[in-house]
Amino acid sequence: MSAPTSPGPAAARHGWAQALVAVLCGLAAMGVVATLGLWAAGAADLPGGAFPRVVAATVVTAVGGTVDLSGDAGGLAGTEGGLAVIPLSVTLTGALVVGWCFLRPLRHRAVAGAPELAGWAARTAALWLLALLGLALAARYSFEISLGDGPLGDLGELFGFRPVVGFSADVPLTLLIGLLWLAGVLVVALTVSPVAPLPAGLLRPRASARPAARAMVRLLLAAVAVALVVALVAAATRGHPVETFAVILLGLPNVAWLALTVGLGATWDGRVEGPFGLPMPHVLDEVLRTPGVSELNLGALVERDGGAWWWLLVGDAVLLLAVAFVAALSPPEVRVWRHAVRMAVALALTVLMICLMARVSARVGLSVLGIGDLGEGLSGEVLLEPRLGSALGLALLWGLVTGFAGASAARAVRRRGAAGR
Structure with missing residues (x-):
């Protein structure tokens, strides 16, 4: 009877620590790119503590989340707004970092069972959703708009109102679309990688695709x-x-x-x-x-x-x-x-x-x-x-x-x- 071999690199697993690293590194990279981009765009001059909230909102939209605009200008005024745009520089950065960090612990594996692969993805997804929830809750802010020195400013002074606009992330939709975004990133990473492990039945289809x-x-x-x-x-x-x-x-x-x-x-x-x-x-x-x-x-x-x-x-x-x-x-x-x-x-x-x-x-x-x-x-x-x-x-x-x-x-x-x- 041969002695059992000790687990080596080929037995490396993708546990909670590796999933946490993938999520944190991805969001950190996205946050840095968003912060620098918004600073260059002049968003650092926003009043109060708006800048960190705008950074959070930018990361939320980068993974497909939704940010709703709102406003309140009193009974004599009306506001309207809507925003649907994805900052794809932030998106691309996050996809590359998350995909690389997810695959790195698996580089010594050749084949993985379906339950094991699902476990890797589930752990990453659970931590990803928790992080997205925190970002979505932070992505909300309201501030006043100056009406300037023209007719609108005169009307504001006359009737004593100050228009307030704000934004807030749609939390349920952000979590849903953010989860789909992560799934897409992981599927693409597993497909294009020449060394990522898959169940034996998926190796041939991946080789074709x-x-x-x-x-x-x-x-x-x-x-x-x-x-x-x-x-x-x-x-x-x-x-x-x-x-x-x-x-x-x-x-x-x-x-x-x-x-x-x-x-x-x-x-x-x-x-x-x-x-x-x-x-x-x-x-x-x-x-x-x-x-x-x-x-x-x-x-x-x-x-x-x-x-x-x-x-x-x-x-x-x-x-x-x-x-x-x-x-x-x-x-x-x-x-x-x-x-x-x-x-x-x-x-x-x-x-x-x-x-x-x-x-x-x-x-x-x-x-x-x-x-x-x-x-x-x-x-x-x-x-x-x-x-x-x-x-x-x-x-x-x-x-x-x-x-x-x-x-x-x-x-x-x-x-x-x-x-x-």
Whole structure:
């Protein structure tokens, strides 16, 4: 009878301590990015103790939570507001850190049973929900708005009222969507990782899905990297570095992934009104600042700002061909048509994710005795919605074409390498 072996690295488990590290590190990273971005945007000048509350609200929205706006201006005045925008720089940071911390303790495992895997996820989810609950409860604040020296200010002094606006997180919805966000992060992490353990029955499906899934992760990160270089060059050469860094730390993927879909031919409907606007490049604001809803697509950008915007089309083609080629080199080799179909499905799902997460809907309004509204600089609206059907159809077409071309090129390289041996 052989002596029992002592547990080594291969027997490493993912317990409560590892789950706690993943949750705390993810939220800490998101909090740091949100704090720096909001500071660069000028939110540190908010009255009272609003800044930490705004940071909490930003992290809540970054995981898909909902923050409701409210106001009270007395019986002679009215307020209205709504906000639906995700700071995707904060979201991306959290996803990368949580995914990495979740996978790190498992790097020495090869196979895990379904109950064990469910236990790992359940522990992480339980701690995640507790942390989100604390953030959602902290993400609430109210403060007064100055009416200024114009007619609204005179009316405020005459009738003796001070408008108060505030925000608060929708706790149940935040917990629900935040849990779905975590589930998505863990599923993607387990899918793209070459070493993460899964039940034996899921190893083969993951091997089939991993090349296309990793290709989409590379595509999204490459788009953000290109946008980061452009933003840094703009900050160095065109001024306004603080404002540019605010965009980088809060919404760079919003801009990068919007540009990615526009380069594919997608159309977004939008409107910009009042003192608010969309982040760089400013041509986005110019295209959408019209009396009605406008179209944002490649044609509109070229018409407004010249032919340089055709580089979005070229850049998308180069990135997609590159990631499709690299994915097709991953063993085992698959048929060209099958790789093309997988790339098409993966790209369509990626564009769907972008369309759901990069939408913008924001409106703040104040009126006194029926006047005031948008002309006084206290109100505004920003709207950006995708045309989902056409965007998904174009994504499928691009995925098929670039997937077929990338797989064909990879097959030629494989054959040339085999012939050279």
